[in-house]
Structures are given as C-alpha cells and as structure tokens.
Amino acid sequence: MEFTLLLDPQSSVPCYQQIYAALRQKILTGQLAPRQRLPSTRALAQSLGVARSTVTQSYDQLLSEGYLQTVVGSGTYVGDQLPETLLHAHSTKPVHAESPPPLVLSAYGQRLAELVAGPSPEPSTPISFRYGRPALDQMPLGIWRQLLSRHCRRADWLDYATDPMGYGPLREAIATYLAQARAVQCHPDQILITNGTQQAISLATQLLVSPGDTVALEEPSYLSARRIFASQGANLHPIAVDGEGLDVDTLARLTDSIRLVYVTPSHQFPTGAVLSLPRRLALLAWAQRQGALLLEDDYDSEYRYGGRPIPALQGLGSGQSVLYLGTFSKVLFPALRIGYMVLPLELVKLFSRAKWLADRQVPTLEQAVLADFIAEGHLERHIRRMRSLYDQRRQTMVTALQTHFGPRATILGDKAGLHMMVRFQTTLPDAELIARAEQVGIGLISAAPQYLGKSPGHEFIFSFTELNEGAIANGIARLATLVSSSLQP
Amino acid sequence: MEFTLLLDPQSSVPCYQQIYAALRQKILTGQLAPRQRLPSTRALAQSLGVARSTVTQSYDQLLSEGYLQTVVGSGTYVGDQLPETLLHAHSTKPVHAESPPPLVLSAYGQRLAELVAGPSPEPSTPISFRYGRPALDQMPLGIWRQLLSRHCRRADWLDYATDPMGYGPLREAIATYLAQARAVQCHPDQILITNGTQQAISLATQLLVSPGDTVALEEPSYLSARRIFASQGANLHPIAVDGEGLDVDTLARLTDSIRLVYVTPSHQFPTGAVLSLPRRLALLAWAQRQGALLLEDDYDSEYRYGGRPIPALQGLGSGQSVLYLGTFSKVLFPALRIGYMVLPLELVKLFSRAKWLADRQVPTLEQAVLADFIAEGHLERHIRRMRSLYDQRRQTMVTALQTHFGPRATILGDKAGLHMMVRFQTTLPDAELIARAEQVGIGLISAAPQYLGKSPGHEFIFSFTELNEGAIANGIARLATLVSSSLQP
Numbered sequence: 001m002e003f004t005l006l007l008d009p010q011s012s013v014p015c016y017q018q019i020y021a022a023l024r025q026k027i028l029t030g031q032l033a034p035r036q037r038l039p040s041t042r043a044l045a046q047s048l049g050v051a052r053s054t055v056t057q058s059y060d061q062l063l064s065e066g067y068l069q070t071v072v073g074s075g076t077y078v079g080d081q082l083p084e085t086l087l088h089a090h091s092t093k094p095v096h097a098e099s100p101p102p103l104v105l106s107a108y109g110q111r112l113a114e115l116v117a118g119p120s121p122e123p124s125t126p127i128s129f130r131y132g133r134p135a136l137d138q139m140p141l142g143i144w145r146q147l148l149s150r151h152c153r154r155a156d157w158l159d160y161a162t163d164p165m166g167y168g169p170l171r172e173a174i175a176t177y178l179a180q181a182r183a184v185q186c187h188p189d190q191i192l193i194t195n196g197t198q199q200a201i202s203l204a205t206q207l208l209v210s211p212g213d214t215v216a217l218e219e220p221s222y223l224s225a226r227r228i229f230a231s232q233g234a235n236l237h238p239i240a241v242d243g244e245g246l247d248v249d250t251l252a253r254l255t256d257s258i259r260l261v262y263v264t265p266s267h268q269f270p271t272g273a274v275l276s277l278p279r280r281l282a283l284l285a286w287a288q289r290q291g292a293l294l295l296e297d298d299y300d301s302e303y304r305y306g307g308r309p310i311p312a313l314q315g316l317g318s319g320q321s322v323l324y325l326g327t328f329s330k331v332l333f334p335a336l337r338i339g340y341m342v343l344p345l346e347l348v349k350l351f352s353r354a355k356w357l358a359d360r361q362v363p364t365l366e367q368a369v370l371a372d373f374i375a376e377g378h379l380e381r382h383i384r385r386m387r388s389l390y391d392q393r394r395q396t397m398v399t400a401l402q403t404h405f406g407p408r409a410t411i412l413g414d415k416a417g418l419h420m421m422v423r424f425q426t427t428l429p430d431a432e433l434i435a436r437a438e439q440v441g442i443g444l445i446s447a448a449p450q451y452l453g454k455s456p457g458h459e460f461i462f463s464f465t466e467l468n469e470g471a472i473a474n475g476i477a478r479l480a481t482l483v484s485s486s487l488q489p
Numbered sequence: 490m491e492f493t494l495l496l497d498p499q500s501s502v503p504c505y506q507q508i509y510a511a512l513r514q515k516i517l518t519g520q521l522a523p524r525q526r527l528p529s530t531r532a533l534a535q536s537l538g539v540a541r542s543t544v545t546q547s548y549d550q551l552l553s554e555g556y557l558q559t560v561v562g563s564g565t566y567v568g569d570q571l572p573e574t575l576l577h578a579h580s581t582k583p584v585h586a587e588s589p590p591p592l593v594l595s596a597y598g599q600r601l602a603e604l605v606a607g608p609s610p611e612p613s614t615p616i617s618f619r620y621g622r623p624a625l626d627q628m629p630l631g632i633w634r635q636l637l638s639r640h641c642r643r644a645d646w647l648d649y650a651t652d653p654m655g656y657g658p659l660r661e662a663i664a665t666y667l668a669q670a671r672a673v674q675c676h677p678d679q680i681l682i683t684n685g686t687q688q689a690i691s692l693a694t695q696l697l698v699s700p701g702d703t704v705a706l707e708e709p710s711y712l713s714a715r716r717i718f719a720s721q722g723a724n725l726h727p728i729a730v731d732g733e734g735l736d737v738d739t740l741a742r743l744t745d746s747i748r749l750v751y752v753t754p755s756h757q758f759p760t761g762a763v764l765s766l767p768r769r770l771a772l773l774a775w776a777q778r779q780g781a782l783l784l785e786d787d788y789d790s791e792y793r794y795g796g797r798p799i800p801a802l803q804g805l806g807s808g809q810s811v812l813y814l815g816t817f818s819k820v821l822f823p824a825l826r827i828g829y830m831v832l833p834l835e836l837v838k839l840f841s842r843a844k845w846l847a848d849r850q851v852p853t854l855e856q857a858v859l860a861d862f863i864a865e866g867h868l869e870r871h872i873r874r875m876r877s878l879y880d881q882r883r884q885t886m887v888t889a890l891q892t893h894f895g896p897r898a899t900i901l902g903d904k905a906g907l908h909m910m911v912r913f914q915t916t917l918p919d920a921e922l923i924a925r926a927e928q929v930g931i932g933l934i935s936a937a938p939q940y941l942g943k944s945p946g947h948e949f950i951f952s953f954t955e956l957n958e959g960a961i962a963n964g965i966a967r968l969a970t971l972v973s974s975s976l977q978p
Binding site: 024064108157199202206277354362 | 502510513517553554555556568591592593594595596597598601602621622625626628630631633634637638641642644646647648649650669672683684685687688691694695696697698699702713716717720748765766767780795799800805822823824825826827835836839842843846847848849850851852853854855
C-alpha cells in the first residue's frame with residue numbers, strides 16, 4: 001500500500017494532527033476502504049520521517065473516534081462498521097452538491113425571504129444628515145469604563161440571571177426614571193429589559209398577533225416596526241397622521257378588528273407631530289372598548305426643546321391597554337442594545353416566558369453598569385447636557401433652512417427628539433436629489449420608505465444630533481445651492 | 490372655585506411640577522370640567538404661597554399639552570376639546586377595571602401560555618451538583634477587565650453594527666478556532682453571532698419549522714430546546730439514544746416527513762453518549778436524501794478528557810445539511826450571552842435578516858473583547874487550564890461514586906463535557922431522593938424532565954465543574970449515607 005501523506009513541517013498544526021487529518025480524509029473519501037490494513041506505526045513513522053510516538057498519537061485518536069480498529073496480533077485496520085456505500089458520498093466534492101434538495105422554509109421564513117430586505121448600506125459622505133444616532137462622541141465613556149471596571153472586580157454577575165425580565169436594580173432605576181420623567185405608571189415588576197426596542201416589538205408581535213390579524217399603524221411610520229409586523233403575517237392598516245398625530249377618528253370608524261396599534265405619540269416618527277390630549281384620551285378609550293392593545297414607542301421622548309417632556313400615553317390610562325417601549329439607543333449608544341417594555345400586569349408572565357425562550361436574558365454586565373449610571377445621576381446629567389447641545393444644533397439647522405430655502409422648505413416636528421422632517425418644494429424626485437447631494441458629499445435620507453402607501457415625496461429626515469453647528473450650516477447651504485435651480489418658484 | 494392643591498415642600502419634586510401634576514389629575518378625573526375657568530396665576534400663587542412664576546410655569550406646561558387654553562383678555566380655562574364623556578373614564582380608579590376585555594393572544598402566545606413554564610428556582614444548598622455552569626470563580630476577570638478598558642478608550646464601537654451577523658473580528662476568530670479545534674468547515678461569512686444557543690435554536694425554529702411540522706430529537710434531550718420547538722407548534726418525535734448516541738436506524742425508518750433533527754453528537758445531553766462515526770455518516774446521508782436539516786448543538790465539546798475532542802458532525806458532511814451551534818456560556822460565563830451558528834451558505838442571508846428583525850445585533854463591546862480574548866490566546870489557555878481542573882474534579886467524582894455506591898451507581902458520559910449522568914439502583918422516587926438530599930444540604934438534578942416520554946427514573950445529572958474536590962467527595966459520601974438504606978441490594 002502506497003501512502004502519500006503530505007506533511008508541512010512549517011505549519012503551526014502539530015505533525016500528529018496533520019497525520020490524523022490526512023488519514024481521516026482518506027477514510028471519508030474512500031481512498032482507504034473499510035477493513036483495509038494500515039501500515040504499522042513504526043513503518044509509517046519511518047516513511048514520514050517523524051517519531052513513532054507521533055504516528056501512535058494519530059492512530060490512537062482515529063481509534064477512539066471509530067475510524068480505525070485494531071485486531072490483536074494482526075494490526076490496525078480501517079473500521080468495518082463504516083457503511084461502504086456512504087463513504088463515497090463524502091468526498092471533498094460532495095456527490096449531491098450540484099442538486100441539493102430544495103430548501104423548505106417555515107411560513108415565517110418564506111415571508112421573511114420575500115418581504116424584508118436587510119439593512120441597506122449608507123453611503124459615507126463628509127456631511128450626513130442620516131437619522132438614528134445620538135452624538136456618539138459625547139458619550140461619557142470614562143465613566144462607563146470606571147463602572148465596567150468596578151463590576152469586573154467582583155464575580156457575582158457571571159451566572160445566568162434568576163429572572164428573565166432583567167437585572168433588578170436596573171428595572172428599579174428605570175421605573176423611578178419613568179415615573180419622574182415620563183409620568184409612566186409602573187412597578188419594576190412590569191418592566192422587561194430587552195435587546196433594544198427591536199426585540200420589544202418582535203416579542204409583542206409574536207405573542208399578540210397571529211398571521212392574518214390586523215395591525216394599525218401611523219402613516220408614515222417607523223419602517224423597522226412595519227417590517228416586523230409584515231414578517232409575522234399581519235395585515236397592515238395605515239392610519240393618516242396630521243399635525244396632531246394619529247387620526248384617531250379614522251381608526252375608531254374602522255370595521256376591521258384591530259389587534260394592535262403601533263403609535264409614537266411623543267414625537268411621531270418621522271413627521272414629529274405630538275399626539276394631542278383629546279386624541280390620546282380618545283385612543284385609550286377606543287382601545288379599552290375594543291380590547292385592542294397600543295404599542296407606544298417612546299423612542300426619543302427624552303429630548304424636548306422648551307417645556308417639560310410630554311407625559312406618556314401609558315400614564316393617562318388604566319395601564320391595561322398600553323405596552324410602553326423605551327430605549328437607551330438614542331440617549332446613550334445603539335451598540336449597547338438595551339431597551340425596555342412596561343407591560344400590563346396580566347402580560348408580565350407571558351412576556352417573561354417568551355424572553356426566556358428567545359434568548360434567556362440580556363447580558364448582565366452592561367445592565368449592571370447602566371443601573372449604576374442611572375442611579376448615580378450620570379444619565380440625567382448626560383441628557384441635560386445633550387438637550388442643550390442638540391437644541392443649539394437644532395436651532396442652527398432651522399435658521400439655515402429658513403435662510404437658504406425660505407418658504408420653499410417646510411419644517412416639521414423640530415421641537416423634540418433627534419430629527420426634524422423637511423418638505424421641500426422641488427420638482428426633483430427624491431432619488432435624484434439624494435444622488436446629487438451625495439455627489440457633493442452630503443448624505444440625505446428620504447422619508448418615503450416610511451410610508452406603507454405612496455409617499456407625497458420631497459420629504460426628508462434631517463438629524464441634527466451628530467453634526468456640529470458649522471457642518472450643519474455648511475451642509476444646508478450647499479444643499480440649497482445644489483437644488484435651488486430645481487426648486488419650484 | 491375652591492382649590493385644594495396639596496404641595497409637599499419637602500419633596501424633591503419641584504413645586505411647579507407638583508402643581509402641574511395636581512391640576513392635570515383634576516382635569517383628567519373631571520374635578521375640573523372642560524371650559525371651567527382657572528384662577529389667575531397671581532391668585533393661585535398667593536393662595537399656595539409660592540412665586541407667581543412657579544404657577545406660570547405649570548400653566549404653560551398644561552397649555553402646551555392641550556389641557557388648558559387661554560382666551561385673550563379673559564383668562565385661562567380647561568381645554569374644551571376634551572370630550573367630556575371620556576374624562577370620567579379616566580378617574581384614578583378606572584371604570585372598566587373590574588371587567589377588562591378578555592386578552593387575545595396570538596397562536597404562539599396561546600401555546601406559550603399553555604406549554605412552557607419559566608425557569609424554576611433552584612434551591613440553594615451548600616453543596617449543589619446542579620448542571621449548567623462552568624467554574625465561574627476561575628474566569629480570568631482581570632484580563633477581561635483590561636480588554637474592556639482598552640475598547641472603552643476608543644469610541645469606534647458605539648454605533649449600530651453594519652452587519653447583523655456579528656462583529657467581523659469575532660467571526661474570524663471563531664472560524665479559525667472551529668477549524669482547528671472542531672474540524673468545522675466554515676468561512677467567517679457563515680457565522681452568525683447570537684445571544685447564546687437559546688437564540689440560535691429559536692431563530693432556526695422560527696425560520697425552518699411551521700406549526701404542524703415534525704422535529705425529531707434525542708430521547709432524552711435538552712429540555713430548553715424542546716420547549717422552543719413545542720412553543721412554535723412543532724410535532725415532536727423522540728428518537729431513542731443508546732451508548733452510541735441517537736439511533737439513526739429508527740430515524741431513517743420513520744415515514745413522517747422530518748423538517749429538523751436536534752442532536753448533540755459530541756456529548757449527548759444528558760446521557761453523555763458520543764455519536765459513533767457510522768451513525769454520523771448515516772445521519773448525514775439520511776438528511777441529505779430527505780432534505781432534512783440537522784441542528785448540531787456542540788454545547789460543551791471543548792472538554793474531552795483523554796484524546797482530542799471529536800470532530801463535529803458539520804465537518805463530515807457537505808456543509809449543506811447541518812446548522813452547527815456553539816456557545817461561550819460553558820467555556821467562559823453564561824451572563825455573557827454570546828453564542829454562534831455556522832450556517833449552510835444558502836441560509837446565511839435569511840438568518841441575517843431574521844437576526845436583524847429580532848434584535849438588530851449582539852451588543853458590540855463584549856463581542857470586541859471576546860474577539861481579542863480569543864485572538865490573544867487567552868481562550869485557549871483558559872480552556873487548557875479548565876480541562877485539567879475539571880479532569881481532576883471529574884476523577885474525584887467518579888472515584889467517590891465507585892467507592893460509596895459500587896455497582897449500585899452506573900456512570901455515563903463522564904469522558905467529556907461538564908457533567909456526567911448517574912443511574913442509581915434505588916427504590917426511592919426521584920422527587921423523594923431530591924427532597925432528602927436537600928434536607929442534608931445537597932442539590933440534585935433529576936434527568937427526568939429531559940425526557941419527552943416517561944423517564945426510566947433514578948437518573949441524575951451531576952456537574953463536576955463548580956465544586957472543589959473536597960466538596961465533591963464530601964457530597965457524594967453524604968449522598969451515599971442518605972440513600973444507602975433505600976438502595977436496592
């Protein structure tokens with residue numbers, strides 16, 4: 001029997017492993033047949049120029065895994081339990097590779113394959129008005145690092161959590177914060193810590209919406225939420241939004257049975273409208289009558305420029321109809337992946353089970369750090385500091401838009417949050433405007449994808465959190481020059 | 490009009506907020522009716538003994554939120570847009586609180602409510618053989634802390650990830666590790682970073698198994714996996730396990746169409762059997778013929794005592810039929826919540842979308858730390874150190890069991906992983922044995938819940954990772970004394 005084992009003495013893989021891998025490959029591809037006799041360890045060691053113990057180690061491994069067997073007094077053989085017909089199906093180029101059986105997906109998997117695109121890459125531009133991030137360079141990472149270090153000096157947080165709802169001190173800190181800052185009525189027991197708002201919406205949809213059920217949502221509305229509803233097979237019912245937010249009358253006149261309403265009352269996404277008090281009360285009363293649930297996404301309510309933040313919808317009702325969602329992605333940083341839900345009491349147990357099955361719990365260390373960050377006042381200070389910074393940037397943006405566009409730019413929803421929406425009077429289609437802006441180094445985000453139906457067009461989402469005032473003024477001025485020729489008179 | 494606003498001067502809540510909250514409450518409960526006139530700011534300030542500007546601030550807030558309105562030259566009134574009939578529904582004790590509309594859950598929510606209990610609290614005992622954790626006190630937290638600090642000195646990881654599949658350097662480190670240590674065939678592009686194995690199984694089930702589809706699984710098998718399959722509405726088909734692992738012949742004779750097989754080939758959970766090579770090859774060939782997918786959970790394969798770890802099932806096949814799952818919960822610590830899947834190429838895009846919809850991404854910081862921890866050799870050193878420590882503890886446990894129980898204890902699957910399974914010859918029911926053990930300070934875990942059907946009984950899962958050798962010997966000795974009277978002769 002001829003052995004052509006190629007060993008690479010330069011490799012970091014030890015010799016015995018190289019021999020092991022080569023023999024195993026020969027057995028699997030059928031180059032070594034079942035019951036075929038192998039050379040003695042001494043002979044193979046000689047032919048390869050290695051120590052006999054090296055070959056013995058390789059053989060032992062193959063023996064322990066069933067590739068080889070020994071016959072006492074006779075030698076070492078390829079295992080005879082290997083079904084011969086199978087071995088050839090596992091050559092390095094699999095026999096069936098050209099015609100794999102068709103892949104069968106679940107109903108959910110099929111919807112996902114058809115419906116949902118992944119994140120689309122954003123062009124990198126010197127000045128970007130892209131939406132979604134706070135001023136990441138302002139994050140007090142020194143404090144964060146100290147808190148991480150403090151917890152890493154102990155080892156009491158390494159085990160599985162005893163409660164899938166989340167780390168106790170964090171839930172207490174959030175409950176206190178929400179009561180004070182958002183007038184949310186809640187006990188820490190009602191708070192579920194999630195991997196961001198995205199997981200909160202996903203869990204709520206899984207638990208409350210069967211395929212074919214109807215979900216109502218603002219039009220326009222947050223695209224990522226819509227994608228979750230659609231992927232779960234929900235029928236989507238868009239409800240128009242005006243200056244007072246969701247048109248509750250239209251919702252109340254619907255004859256369909258609505259399971260869930262997704263709503264952003266504090267700062268409608270993306271138009272920035274604030275849901276008026278009469279509509280809030282009407283929405284709550286309607287939900288209670290219908291047995292519908294309201295998913296209140298309070299994504300950037302920490303920031304309101306002038307006056308206190310508006311109290312949450314959740315705090316106005318009995319607490320039974322509203323699932324309140326919040327996130328630290330917009331006040332701290334998105335890579336943290338910590339958000340929370342305030343649940344009606346009767347849903348707590350069910351969501352706890354669902355979270356446990358989904359991924360057990362949110363990682364503990366950063367929950368503990370965040371709990372300290374809130375309890376020690378760092379969050380409040382950071383929000384206060386950012387509110388002032390964002391307010392300056394916001395005013396700069398408004399002034400620049402007014403100066404350069406005048407009446408041909410309508411600014412919406414700039415009194416709160418991290419963005420404003422701007423309607424341009426222009427004949428340019430959105431895609432054309434975006435392409436031209438990109439050519440001169442400006443990143444623009446159209447509001448059109450946030451519409452389920454046809455977008456009126458010419459609406460753009462402008463973030464004012466990440467750029468300094470100079471860049472904002474410069475970017476708006478360049479944009480004005482760029483599109484002025486195409487603006488309607 | 491009589492005002493009975495109670496202010497608490499000791500409160501940390503500023504006066505203007507107290508006034509705001511009290512007035513708002515009166516409006517919502519109907520104590521202040523729509524169009525009712527409010528006292529002037531001067532009059533109210535006098536009656537409350539506060540500065541006029543304080544009251545003005547409260548009124549301004551209520552005005553901006555639509556609770557109040559001003560009539561020029563006439564004064565301030567409760568808003569008349571508030572539908573009177575609704576206001577009374579929002580008294581502090583909601584009218585409908587006694588008869589809330591019935592809560593409607595999705596089909597998934599209903600199954601979850603019926604099927605799955607949450608984690609059951611484990612009794613705290615001085616000596617616990619409970620399963621599931623590595624030796625947490627051995628985690629090199631000093632190194633972990635240094636790596637955290639290093640990344641916290643930069644701010645380049647705070648944003649959303651560009652790829653939902655996970656942090657690039659971590660996926661590269663895992664691919665290298667898996668190729669060397671587990672003979673897994675994979676490119677970093679095929680690796681999805683998940684929040685532990687739990688999320689990997691959840692995503693796979695959501696995407697591949699529709700309600701009514703059949704999932705085959707080892708009997709006994711990992712309870713948490715079974716709960717996911719059941720909650721998604723799968724029919725469960727248990728397949729017996731013997732000393733060579735899953736009985737593939739029985740699987741191949743099934744006439745049902747099987748969508749997914751959940752299998753633990755390296756160290757069957759909980760029996761510890763190693764799936765033999767002939768069965769591995771037969772299983773792969775069967776899966777390829779049937780178009781079934783294999784979910785290979787390689788949960789504790791890093792630890793094998795004597796010989797190299799056995800190569801993964803995934804590396805034996807064409808890579809099209811196996812979804813390979815691994816976790817850092819058992820080699821590092823569970824609260825990290827980082828696991829991974831190696832996906833067939835054609836499933837990569839779909840899983841990426843599903844992860845993105847589920848929760849966008851795994852938190853970045855600890856992914857970056859873990860990538861460094863692996864790349865700088867700390868993981869390998871830690872595993873090597875733990876392998877030696879666990880081996881000693883394992884041998885202590887085996888010796889103690891043999892010494893104190895002799896033939897009346899059968900030890901299974903102790904050559905790998907973090908636990909062994911022990912069958913006692915005893916007349917005591919499991920619950921009785923567990924209760925008696927608990928009374929003398931010993932925590933025991935029965936294997937019975939891991940069976941879908943009836944358990945043969947008297948099987949227990951013994952972890953040997955967390956207790957030192959003294960505690961192991963002591964615990965086994967006490968257990969022997971306790972149950973010796975009830976052991977069968």
